[in-house]
Structure formats: C-alpha cells, structure tokens
Amino acid sequence: MTDATLADTVAPTPQxxxxxxxxxxxxxxxxxxxxxxxxxxxxxxxxxxxxxIVLGAFQTPEGDFTLRNLQGLGVPQVVRPFMLSIKLSxxxxxxxxxxxxVIAAAVTKGGLPGWIRDxxxxxxxxxxxxAGVPLAFAFIATLGRLGLITxxxxxxxxxxxxxxxxxxxxxxxxxxxxxxxxIPLMILIITPALDGLKREWREAAEILGASxxxxxxxxxxxxxxxxxxxxxxxxxxxxxxxxxxxMALTGSSLSIVPIILxxxxxxxxxxDPHLGYxxxxxxxxxxxxxxxxxxxxxxxxxxxxx
Amino acid sequence: xxxxxxxWSWAALVAGLLYFFLPLVGMFEFSLRAxxxxxxxxxxxNVLSDPQFRDTFLYSVTVALFTxxxxxxxxxxxxxxxxLKLPKLRPVIEFITLxxxxxxxxxxxxxxxRLYNTSSWLPLTGTAFGTNLLLIxxxxxxxxxxxxxxxxxxxxxxxxxxxxxxAQSMGASWFTIITKxxxxxxxxxxxxGAFLTFAIVIGEYVFAALLNRPAFGPYMVWMGGNKxxxxxxxxxxxxxxxxxxxxxxxLATRLSRHNRVQR
Amino acid sequence: MDFLKIEHLEKSxxxxxxxxxxxxxxxxxxxxxxxxxxxxxxxxxxxxxxxFETPSSGAIVIDGKDVVGLRPNQRNIGMVFQAYxxxxxxxxxxxxxxxxxxxxxxxxxxxxxxxxxxxxxxxPDLGARYPFQLSGGQQQRVALxxxxxxxxxxxxxxEPLSALDAKIRVSLRTQIREIQRELQxxxxxxxxxxxxxxxxxxxxxxMNGGVAEQVGAPFEIYNRxxxxxxxxxxxxxNLIEADVIAPETGTVRIGTTEISLGRPLKPGRVTLACRxxxxxxxxxxxxxxxxxxxxxxxxxxxAVIRVQARAGRTALSLDTFNRPDTPPPSAGDKVxxxxxxxxxxxxxx
Numbered sequence: 008m009t010d011a012t013l014a015d016t017v018a019p020t021p022q023x024x025x026x027x028x029x030x031x032x033x034x035x036x037x038x039x040x041x042x043x044x045x046x047x048x049x050x051x052x053x054x055x056x057x058x059x060i061v062l063g064a065f066q067t068p069e070g071d072f073t074l075r076n077l078q079g080l081g082v083p084q085v086v087r088p089f090m091l092s093i094k095l096s097x098x099x100x101x102x103x104x105x106x107x108x109v110i111a112a113a114v115t116k117g118g119l120p121g122w123i124r125d126x127x128x129x130x131x132x133x134x135x136x137x138a139g140v141p142l143a144f145a146f147i148a149t150l151g152r153l154g155l156i157t158x159x160x161x162x163x164x165x166x167x168x169x170x171x172x173x174x175x176x177x178x179x180x181x182x183x184x185x186x187x188x189x190i191p192l193m194i195l196i197i198t199p200a201l202d203g204l205k206r207e208w209r210e211a212a213e214i215l216g217a218s219x220x221x222x223x224x225x226x227x228x229x230x231x232x233x234x235x236x237x238x239x240x241x242x243x244x245x246x247x248x249x250x251x252x253x254m255a256l257t258g259s260s261l262s263i264v265p266i267i268l269x270x271x272x273x274x275x276x277x278x279d280p281h282l283g284y285x286x287x288x289x290x291x292x293x294x295x296x297x298x299x300x301x302x303x304x305x306x307x308x309x310x311x312x313x
Numbered sequence: 314x315x316x317x318x319x320x321w322s323w324a325a326l327v328a329g330l331l332y333f334f335l336p337l338v339g340m341f342e343f344s345l346r347a348x349x350x351x352x353x354x355x356x357x358x359n360v361l362s363d364p365q366f367r368d369t370f371l372y373s374v375t376v377a378l379f380t381x382x383x384x385x386x387x388x389x390x391x392x393x394x395x396x397l398k399l400p401k402l403r404p405v406i407e408f409i410t411l412x413x414x415x416x417x418x419x420x421x422x423x424x425x426x427r428l429y430n431t432s433s434w435l436p437l438t439g440t441a442f443g444t445n446l447l448l449i450x451x452x453x454x455x456x457x458x459x460x461x462x463x464x465x466x467x468x469x470x471x472x473x474x475x476x477x478x479x480a481q482s483m484g485a486s487w488f489t490i491i492t493k494x495x496x497x498x499x500x501x502x503x504x505x506g507a508f509l510t511f512a513i514v515i516g517e518y519v520f521a522a523l524l525n526r527p528a529f530g531p532y533m534v535w536m537g538g539n540k541x542x543x544x545x546x547x548x549x550x551x552x553x554x555x556x557x558x559x560x561x562x563x564l565a566t567r568l569s570r571h572n573r574v575q576r
Numbered sequence: 577m578d579f580l581k582i583e584h585l586e587k588s589x590x591x592x593x594x595x596x597x598x599x600x601x602x603x604x605x606x607x608x609x610x611x612x613x614x615x616x617x618x619x620x621x622x623x624x625x626x627x628f629e630t631p632s633s634g635a636i637v638i639d640g641k642d643v644v645g646l647r648p649n650q651r652n653i654g655m656v657f658q659a660y661x662x663x664x665x666x667x668x669x670x671x672x673x674x675x676x677x678x679x680x681x682x683x684x685x686x687x688x689x690x691x692x693x694x695x696x697x698x699x700p701d702l703g704a705r706y707p708f709q710l711s712g713g714q715q716q717r718v719a720l721x722x723x724x725x726x727x728x729x730x731x732x733x734x735e736p737l738s739a740l741d742a743k744i745r746v747s748l749r750t751q752i753r754e755i756q757r758e759l760q761x762x763x764x765x766x767x768x769x770x771x772x773x774x775x776x777x778x779x780x781x782x783m784n785g786g787v788a789e790q791v792g793a794p795f796e797i798y799n800r801x802x803x804x805x806x807x808x809x810x811x812x813x814n815l816i817e818a819d820v821i822a823p824e825t826g827t828v829r830i831g832t833t834e835i836s837l838g839r840p841l842k843p844g845r846v847t848l849a850c851r852x853x854x855x856x857x858x859x860x861x862x863x864x865x866x867x868x869x870x871x872x873x874x875x876x877x878x879a880v881i882r883v884q885a886r887a888g889r890t891a892l893s894l895d896t897f898n899r900p901d902t903p904p905p906s907a908g909d910k911v912x913x914x915x916x917x918x919x920x921x922x923x924x925x
Contacts, residue, residue, distance in 0.1 A: 017649070038398050038399060039399075041390070041391070041394035041395075041398060041399070042326050042385055042391055042394060042395060042399065042402065042406070044369050044390070044391065045387055045391035045406070048387050048450070048453070048454075049401075049409050049457075050449065051418075051435075051450070051456075052425075052450045052453070052454045052531075052893075053409070053412055053413065053421065053454050053457075054409075054412075054419075055424070055428060056421055056423075056425050056427075056428050057412075057416055057420065057421065058422025058423055059427055059428045060420055060423060060424045060427070063427065077564070079500055106329070109325050110320075110325055110326065110329040111324075113322035113325040113326050113329075113418070114322075114326065117319060117321070117322025117323075117325070117326075118319040119319070119322050119323065119326065120321055123326065123433070127326075129563070130333070133555065133556060133559045133561065134333060136509075136512060136555060136559070137552060137555060139516050139517070139518055139530070139897045140516060140518055140530060140533045140537070140548075140549040141340075141516060141548035141552055141555075142336075142548075143537070144340065144545055144548035145336040145337065145339065145340035145545075145548050145552070146336055146339075146534075146545045147343075147537075147544070147545075148336075148339045148340045148342070148343030148344070148544075148545040148548070149335055149336045149338075149339025149340065150339070153343075153541075154339055154343065155338065155339035155343060156335065156339060157914075161423075186332075187332075187333070187336065189451070190329075190332075205659070205661065205662035207657045207659050208647070208661055208663060209654070210626075210628055210657070210661070211653075211657060211661040211662075211663070211719075211722075212649045212674070212678075213627075213628075213647070213649045214626055214627075214648045214649065214653060214654070214655045214723075215649070215674050215675035215678060215723075215726060216649045216652075216653075216678045216679055216726065217649060217674075217675075218676050220651060221678055225663075225674070225677075225678075226666075228665045229665040230663075230664060230665050244415070246420070247417070248417030248418070250417075250418070250419050250514075250518065250519045251517075251518035251519060251530065251534075254518065254522075254534060255518075255533070255534050255537055258538070260469065265417065265419050268419055268420075268423070269419060269505075269519070269522075269523070272419075272422075272423050272426065272523055273523065280546070283423065283425075287423050287424075287828065289421045290417050290419075290420055290724075291416055291417070291420055294415055294416070294417055295415055295416075298414070298415045307505070312513060
C-alpha cells in the first residue's frame with residue numbers, strides 16, 4: 008500500500024506500475040489469506056484452549072458465571088501447593104540469578120581467556136535445554152542414595168550424606184536440580200548486559216578512588232538492575248511452570264502446583280473438575296505477570312545499555 | 314586490582330564447571346553399574362533390547378518428524394508472507410509465537426483435553442489417530458517460538474523483501490524465487506528450528522502423559538520408577554541426542570555464515 | 577620544581593616493545609602533550625602513569641614518591657577519557673560528586689564542591705540531568721569536572737577531543753587550558769592532532785614507535801625539529817633535494833642555483849626542508865635562494881593563502897598572508913619564489 012502511494016508522489020514521470028494498480032481493487036482479502044493457516048493453527052491449538060481454560064475458571068458445570076472456583080483456591084490443599092511453588096520458584100530464580108551472574112561476570116569480565124566465554128555460552132545453550140526427565144535421572148545417579156557423589160563421600164571421605172539429613176527427593180533436592188537449567192538461562196541472558204558495561208566506567212571509577220566493590224555497588228549493579236530483575240522474573244516463570252523434572256525426581260511426593268494440576272487432570276483428585284480450571288488460571292496469571300515484568304524491565308534495560 | 318579478581322574468576326568458573334559436569338559424570342558412571350561389582354554396558358543392552366524402548370522411541374521420532382514438517386510448513390511461509398506483505402502485522406505474530414513460552418504447557422494440554430474431548434465439536438481425543446494428531450499439533454505449538462525465531466532471523470538476515478523485489482523486477486516467477494532464492498538461504502535457519510524441535514519432542518513428558526500416548530517421555534518416567542540403572546542409561550542416550558542436535562545446529566549456523574561471506 | 581618524573585619507562589606486550597626507554601620530567605603546573613600517530617605508545621605511557629598498565633621496567637615518580645606499585649585508586653590522579661565514560665545511572669551532579677562520595681566526604685561539602693565545579697565548566701544548571709541528555713561537548717566538560725573535583729595532583733587526558741566535532745574541539749581545548757592554568761595542575765594531554773598540541777601545550781613530546789623523538793616547547797618543535805619524523809609530523813614541510821658542492825662551507829646546488837648554508841655539510845645528496853611560511857613570492861634581499869616556479873592550486877583560506885607550486889621537479893607549498901591590495905596568484909602563473917638559507921633545515925635520513 009505504502010509503496011503505491013510513495014510512487015505516486017515521488018515519481019516525476021508516469022512510470023508504469025502494473026502490479027499495484029489492479030491489486031488496489033481488492034487488496035485486503037488476498038493478503039490476509041497468506042497468514043490464514045498460521046492464524047487458524049494458533050487459534051485452534053494455542054489461543055482457544057487457553058481461553059477455554061480461563062473461561063472455565065469462571066464457570067459452573069452448568070455454564071453460569073461464578074467466582075466459586077476461584078474461591079475454591081482458598082482451601083489448604085490448593086494454597087499450600089501455590090505457596091510451595093512460589094517458594095520453589097523464588098529460590099531457584101534467586102539462586103539462579105546470583106550464581107549465574109557470578110559465573111557470567113567471571114567469564115566476561117574476570118580476566119579469563121577469551122575462548123572460555125564462547126565455550127561457556129555454547130554450553131549454557133545446551134544445558135538450558137537439558138531439563139525434564141533425563142536431568143532428574145542424572146541427579147539421582149549423582150546425589151541419590153546410590154549416587155556417585157554419595158558413594159565417593161562415604162568411601163573416600165567417610166561422610167555419610169544421608170546422615171546429614173540431605174535427601175535428593177525433597178524440596179532442596181528439586182531446587183538443586185532446577186538450578187541446572189536456571190543458571191545457564193541466566194548466563195545466556197545476562198552476558199549481553201554485562202558486555203554493555205563499558206570498560207571505561209570501571210577505569211573511571213577506579214581512578215576516582217573507588218575499589219572494585221564500590222564500583223559494583225555504585226555503578227555496575229544499578230546499571231544492571233533492570234536486566235537482573237527482569238531475568239529473575241523470567242526464571243521465576245520458568246520454574247513455576249516446570250513439570251517433567253519434578254515428576255521424574257520427586258513424583259507426587261512434592262506437592263507443587265503443576266503436580267497438583269497434573270493429578271487433577273488425570274483423575275480429579277480434588278473432587279471438583281472446575282477447580283482444575285481455577286488452578287490452571289492461577290498458573291497463567293502468575294506466569295503471565297512474571298513474563299510481563301521481564302518484558303517491561305528488558306525494554307528499560309536496553310535504553311541504558313546503548 | 315590485577316591479581317585478586319582473576320583468582321576469584323577462576324574459582325567461580327571451576328565451581329560452576331564442577332556443578333555442571335558432576336551430574337553428567339554421575340549419570341554416565343551410574344549407567345555402567347548394572348552388573349554387580351564391575352563396569353559394563355549391561356544397562357544399555359537391556360534398554361536397547363527392550364521392545365518398549367524401541368516402540369516408544371520410534372513413536373517419538375515419528376511424531377517429531379511430523380511435527381517438524383508441520384512446523385516448517387506453517388512457520389516458513391507465514392514468516393515470509395508477513396515480512397513481505399504484512400509488515401505491520403509482525404508484532405502481533407511475534408506476540409503469538411511467544412505465548413507458548415508464557416502459558417505453561419500443562420495448561421495448554423489441559424485445554425486440549427477439555428476442548429477436544431469426545432463430547433466437543435472436534436472430538437480428537439476420541440480416537441488414537443485423533444489424539445496423535447493432537448499431539449503433533451501440540452508439539453508444533455511448543456516448538457513455535459523457536460521455529461519462528463529461527464526462520465524470521467534467517468529472513469531478516471537475507472533481507473527477503475529487497476531480494477524478492479529485485480528478483481521480480483528481473484522477471485522471476487514466484488516458484489523460482491522461493492525455490493532458488495529464499496529456501497537455500499534460510500535452509501540453515503530451518504535446520505536449526507528442526508533440530509530444536511526434535512530435541513524438544515524426544516524428551517517431552519507432559520503432553521504425552523496427559524494424552525496417554527506411548528511416547529518416549531512417559532516411558533522414561535515409568536522406567537525411573539521401576540528400574541535402577543536403566544534410567545541412567547536412558548538419560549545418557551537422551552542427553553547424547555540433545556547434544557547431537559545442538560551440534561548440528563551449530564554446524565548449520567556456521568555453514569550459513571560461510572555462505573554469506575562468499576557472497 | 578620537578579613534580580612528575582618518568583625514568584627509563586619500558587612496556588612490552590609479549591614480544592612487542594610498545595614503549596622504549598621513555599624519559600620525561602614535568603614541572604609542577606606544566607601542561608605537557610604527548611603527540612604522535614596511533615600506535616606510537618603515547619596512550620600506553622599515559623595509562624602507565626594512571627596505573628591501568630604496569631610498566632615492564634622503569635619508574636614513575638610523582639611528588640617524590642614512586643607510584644608504580646600503587647593501584648590507580650591510590651594515586652590521587654584525575655583522568656578524562658576519550659569516550660567520556662560518565663556513569664549513565666547517575667546525574668551530572670552525582671557523577672561529579674562520585675570521587676568525593678567514595679572518599680567519604682560529607683553531603684554538604686560534596687554539594688558545595690559540585691556547584692563550584694559545575695560553575696567552573698560553565699554548566700551550573702545541568703546538575704540534575706543525565707548523561708544521555710547531554711551533548712558530547714557537555715559530557716566531556718562534566719567528565720573534566722568530575723576528574724578535578726577530588727583535587728588530584730596530576731590530570732591526565734586521553735585524546736579527550738577526538739570524539740567531538742571540529743568547532744567544539746577548538747573551544748573546548750581552550751577551556752581546558754584555561755581551567756588548567758587557573759588550577760595550576762600538572763597535566764599530561766595525549767593527542768594525535770598536532771594543531772591541538774601546538775596551540776595549548778607548554779611542552780610537547782613527539783613520539784614515534786614507542787620512542788620520544790623530541791621534547792620541547794611548541795616553537796622549538798615546529799621551527800627546530802630534531803628528526804625528519806618530527807619535521808614531517810608537525811606542520812607542513814617542503815622537501816628540496818640538493819647536491820653538496822663544497823662540504824666545508826655548506827654550499828649546495830639546487831637545480832641551477834647555488835647557495836651557501838653557512839654550516840659544514842656531509843658530501844653527497846642532502847634533503848633540505850622549509851616551512852610554507854618561509855617561502856615567499858617574488859625575490860627579495862636576504863633571500864638569496866631563488867627558484868622559478870609555476871603556480872598550481874591556490875587555496876584562499878581567508879587570512880592565509882595557501883599556494884601549491886612546482887619548481888622543476890620540486891613541489892612547494894607556500895603560505896602567505898592575505899593583503900587586500902594584493903590579489904593572490906592564479907594557477908598557471910610563472911613566478912619567482914625565494915627562501916632564506918636560515919630557514920632551510922637539513923634533514924637527517
């Protein structure tokens with residue numbers, strides 16, 4: 008459309024523009040047809056199912072509008088899983104951010120050889136995808152009752168891991184396992200932000216008398232803040248929605264929201280089909296807000312690190 | 314400020330590497346312990362000779378292939394069309410492709426079960442064929458963000474709009490443009506998306522489990538609850554496949570860079 | 577009083593010697609420029625004085641103390657960078673106050689000092705702005721204020737004007753010099769722009785390939801260059817080939833003209849050089865070297881007229897002042913140009 012109007016105003020000689028002219032007769036239907044397959048696909052398999060769930064959260068089995076389902080979220084069997092999931096996600100996101108930042112900082116700014124940075128980024132790309140069932144198995148094989156480290160600790164160092172109270176099949180064990188893909192995700196996202204920290208800032212701070220920690224406290228961290236917080240939100244959402252790793256590691260012994268929902272979908276353990284909708288709706292709200300925070304902060308961060 | 318931070322950098326790196334490599338080592342070591350008292354590949358032979366392994370793995374591979382074809386057929390033309398004819402629609406399309414990352418997959422499959430059950434207008438879950446279809450479409454949805462971003466970036470890099478206009482002005486037909494100009498240049502992007510899709514589908518659990526499909530993911534979980542050493546072997550195999558996929562993707566991107574340099 | 581002494585400074589990166597046996601003594605309150613092409617080592621010398629690079633050997637003594645073992649944040653030095661390096665998350669006032677805050681100076685004293693510095697650079701009302709809201713020239717002035725706020729005893733400037741456009745460069749370099757003179761602060765200024773160095777320095781160090789080729793006042797450097805490199809790098813130079821006829825009296829033959837330079841020369845061919853302003857149009861007393869030339873390009877620059885001419889095979893550049901009653905020559909004119917032997921430099925190989 009714009010091409011035709013521009014050609015009209017700019018071209019001094021009446022050049023023949025064959026294609027635009029006849030197209031002007033009915034431009035809209037043909038163009039939109041091109042994205043129709045995609046739209047139908049997205050509608051049928053992404054948008055409609057989600058909307059169905061969201062609407063279902065506000066409907067009685069008869070189809071009337073109700074807030075009863077959402078109120079049903081107030082029971083301890085539902086509140087506790089949500090609290091647990093939130094705790095788990097806060098912890099894995101927080102630790103993932105902290106550890107990921109330290110490693111990313113070490114690799115980009117810590118004075119290490121250049122090839123280590125590229126290798127770490129490649130590895131993080133792979134590791135952030137190594138989630139789910141195989142990851143759980145790997146951790147069981149390493150820190151489980153008969154795991155490599157457990158055995159080595161007992162036979163070489165004489166430390167009985169179980170006696171210290173550590174159990175892989177637990178909240179803490181799941182946290183440790185989740186970090187395996189949270190940390191690489193943090194590294195992948197924060198490395199460009201760290202690259203944006205100009206070397207001259209650190210030198211200027213230093214020549215003005217600041218120590219390394221003062222520079223980080225007064226300049227680097229404030230500049231990184233939006234990126235850090237945004238990535239925290241992303242990691243939070245990532246952890247909140249994860250199912251397979253938990254299923255393979257802790258089974259149904261750890262009642263986090265996805266596990267509860269899974270059981271509910273499978274067999275209506277909560278004795279109320281529409282409660283499932285409400286729980287799913289709760290999940291969407293939480294992950295939706297977290298992702299919104301991430302996007303908003305990321306746009307803000309890009310403004311500073313130009 | 315020269316010596317001290319470098320020490321801490323190395324310390325952080327080593328600590329990180331330990332955390333990341335020990336589970337891999339542990340997983341591999343554990344998988345070799347099937348025979349009491351000695352290291353062997355017994356667990357692997359057990360797994361590979363298990364008919365259920367072959368069936369579920371084959372099933373997942375087949376589903377993955379269908380998903381890739383579907384994904385490419387839906388994403389590539391759409392990305393191309395949007396870039397060329399509907400640039401204003403691009404933010405909307407991009408937003409839609411990011412939705413599978415925001416909405417938890419378990420919610421999506423929950424929606425499928427409720428929306429396409431036997432008493433609905435599209436009773437896909439009623440038949441095995443219908444459910445398989447649902448699974449393929451579901452996986453295509455999960456892979457959508459990655460597939461779209463890969464192809465879209467590829468198109469952006471070759472500036473498809475200018476390329477097409479130039480070709481058209483020289484009288485090339487649409488068929489020629491697509492097969493001789495566009496496809497070869499975005500081939501590496503499509504390959505990246507394809508292998509990422511493959512990696513996602515092979516190990517996927519939630520969709521397959523809730524739709525009751527005989528896929529590799531649920532098989533692995535079942536093994537985890539019933540066998541001691543075979544799960545570790547499965548994990549090694551799954552990890553190896555993911556690594557191989559990533560490796561091919563890196564190769565594909567490197568080859569495309571080579572093409573661009575030559576021009 | 578000698579305030580900053582650099583003695584036998586050496587720096588190698590791997591097997592490459594970037595700074596070779598560099599010596600320099602700077603008096604208190606002096607403004608010294610390090611001038612040279614890129615890669616000559618001038619920035620490396622500056623960074624060693626700042627403490628960002630460690631010398632391979634040599635000493636840097638400031639106010640009687642060898643600072644080589646000190647970290648940059650212990651040296652009480654102010655530095656202005658080419659890329660301004662203002663902290664993007666802090667306002668202008670907070671940027672200027674940064675060094676004071678780090679030292680633990682109290683809030684009231686900090687604010688007073690910030691106001692003082694902002695007034696000094698001529699931006700008293702911009703305290704609440706952020707760096708991205710300022711122009712390049714303003715940012716660099718803030719950077720200067722920030723460096724000087726902590727009352728350092730040495731000021732280092734690393735090509736501070738290179739990122740700015742021409743007009744700002746001229747006004748800002750004057751401003752920098754004025755502030756420096758007022759504060760009487762010992763300053764090292766690194767630049768590749770010889771006009772910049774000539775116009776504001778007390779002394780210039782011309783560097784090439786890691787070595788200081790000449791140290792001296794601008795007048796000295798320009799009129800009595802010690803090496804061919806200095807002669808060609810600073811200002812424009814005319815090169816005239818000549819044959820030595822009588823080495824003891826310094827008589828040479830240029831084309832068909834013979835003149836005596838009054839100093840002994842080595843036999844053989846020799847390259848003579850002179851500045852454009854030393855070449856005059858027309859013959860005159862006291863300028864016995866007369867060449868016949870044809871005018872090429874004439875550039876009327878307003879106050880100065882730059883003429884390109886050709887005398888046989890020698891290209892000559894000629895600068896003459898504009899005089900309202902004398903129109904400049906035209907291309908193709910055949911003229912006589914004259915040079916005084918005193919203005920001829922003999923260039924070593």
